[in-house]
Amino acid sequence: MARPSATLLVPAQTWWLIATGVAVCAPLALHVPPWLAGTAALGLLWRAALAWRRKPLPPRWLLMLLVVAGTAGVLWQYRTLLGQNPGVALLILFLALKHLEARSTRDGLAIVFLAFFLTLAQFFYSQVIPAAIASAAGVLVTTATLLALADPRAAPTAVLRRAGVMLLQAMPLMLLLFVLFPRVQGPLWALPRDANSATTGLSDTMAPGSISQLSQSDAIAFRVRFPDRAPPQKQLYWRGPVLPEFDGRAWRPLTEKPREQLPYAEPESGGLDYEVIVEPHGRHWLFALELPGATTAATLATRDYQLVAREPVSARQRHLLRAYPALQAGADEAESIRRRALFLPAGSNPRIRALAAQWRANAKSDEEVLRTAQTFFLRQRLIYTLAPPLLGEQTADEFLFDTKQGFCEHFSNAFAVAMRGAGIPARVVTGYQGGEVNPVDGWLVVRQYDAHAWTEVWLAGRGWVRVDPTAISAPTRIDFNLAAAVPAGDPLPLLMRVDLAWLRDIRFRWEAVANTWNQWVLGYNPERQRDLLRRLGMPQPDWQSMTAALATLSGLALLALTAWTLRQRRRRDPALALWEKLSRRLARRGLARRPAEGPRDYAQRVAAALPQAGDDMRAIADLYASLRYGPGAPPLLDELRRRMASFRP
DSSP states (O other): OOOTTSOBOOHHHHHHHHHHHHHHHTGGGGGSOHHHHHHHHHHHHHHHHHHHHTOOOOOHHHHHHHHHHHHHHHHHHHSOSOSHHHHHHHHHHHHHHHHTTOOBHHHHHHHHHHHHHHHHHGGGTOOSHHHHHHHHHHHHHHHHHHHHHHOTTSOHHHHHHHHHHHHHHHHHHHHHHHHHSOOOSSOTTOOOOOTTOOOOSOOSOBOTTTTGGGGGOOOEEEEEEOSSOOOOGGGOEEEEEEEOEEOSSOEEOOOOOOBSSOSSOOOSSOOEEEEEEEOOOSSSBOOEESSBOOOOTTEEEOTTSOEEESSOOOSOEEEEEEEOTTOOOOTTOOHHHHHHTTOOOTTSSHHHHHHHHHHHHHOSSHHHHHHHHHHHHHHTTOEEOSSOOOOOSOHHHIIIIIIOEEOHHHHHHHHHHHHHHTTOOEEEEEEEEOOEEOTTTOOEEEEGGGEEEEEEEEETTTEEEEEOHHHHHOHHHHHTOHHHHSOTTOOOOHHHHOOOHHHHHHHHHHHHHHHHHIIIIITOOHHHHHHHHHHTTOSSOOHHHHHHHHHHHHHHHHHHHHHHHHHHHHHHOHHHHHHHHHHHHHHTTTOOOOTTOOHHHHHHHHHHHOGGGHHHHHHHHHHHHHHHHSOOOHHHHHHHHHHHHHOOO
16 A cells, blocks of 8 residues: 555556666667576566556565565575675666556656666666667656656656656766766776676687687687787787696696786887777786887786786776887896796607607707708698697697698697707797778778787797797688688588678678777776867866866856747747746736645635636646647647636636
């Protein structure tokens, strides 16, 4: 039972509340367990069935039982009730169950406020354009529901139109706040990411099969923009984790703390500047064009020339970097590092080690050994494939002499083992190779299926030299892309399987729009805000000047909006003019309209004082309320004029 002072919900308001629940819960269904999404859907369907059949709501004891069961389910799913994911799950559950006890407008307001918060919660999971559109739709429906709770007799189209107008009126102020409000690094709510949140991208361990798993992913790893044209495809080696440690099957990085500077001096010329925007992957490492230049305020470096971020890349990051493609480093590499880069576990890969020992015995220099190894890889007719056979413990031997089929990690693993077997220090480098230029905005897009692994060998007088064994057996992979290198019938990723010009054009345009959204909406950080405000004429933007500008412009915008609203109301609302004229007539009879007194309440008071005019006054008030707060229509306005003309108080 609702409290006596509470206004009971009418059927139209109930349907608006159900629509709100659907609008805010549907986008979140992909981010919660299926059983929870199904429970919320069943709760809303149950409420819709009760409203359709005009049946009573379930008893409170049943609702309490459902709350306890749902909370226990969330606790079982997440092992806690604290944190982002369990918190959102509980709110979805409570929103659905609140519908089953909503009897009054007070209950409806609770649903509306909860819906507004869940609309915001959608951005915990995704900030892409479709998510923003879904959130905007949720805000529109929720605002319309709020208006319907205030005026239950208004037509649905009129309520939606009014809600849309209100949101459009709020847009200028929202844009001012977005542009001028002092920015902070990271989200305002500062929620930590859940420990079990999935990340996509390269791992810090490489074994046969680890990179080929990424070959099926079309997800974007990072975007790059060069001031001029991008370098040729075969020069686009994006350096990621460097893996010198080998246990016979897997390669791993050194466990050491990154340093402030790279272990070599930055050349005075020959640098290539570029801008990179890295998608979140949850790790520290970045992907820099070989070889990277100096570190920045946001980056560190490892001793093996890898750039890493100071903080985990849990959100999209923008970096301005410089590369030196012709640079070779490491000629003075420490002997301890070179010795570790020769280690091979006892008994591992005996066939290739024996062959490498023969190369060493017959060669006069490391360069000659290297050329012999490259010739061997070429003559073996190794096949580059996305679906290589499974290997046992002797991964390099089985790949080179038995299966002869593999992906880039098979090639780099086998070549590094061969080099170490020949007494040449070697290590594996993982990252990405290549990319695709978007002709719409000129950005180079590197995807997960561009993941790659290659080998570095140490040569006296030259340092660490890149040798890509994949380029020996499958040069089209390096010169063109993945699709050009693999055999027909290999399971290519979706974007490479569909080769339609019109579909490719749509994809390019959509990704260009998404990139602009990422940079100027999601990536509108303090640095970008300062750059924009300087271009707008604010030479030294600080929080004091931005706050003053925000207050001034917001005040002017509110004044302009108020003036426009009053003008539109006077010009477009003849019903209000008629009502005010009638109010002045009644005021002369001692029945002045009170402040904040609604038309129907005023009509009741006039009818009590003037019984002979009560029916006419109530009819006039109903007509006026329909015109002011409902959809209205010209016949109603004509009827209002006739009744007011014939009204005799």
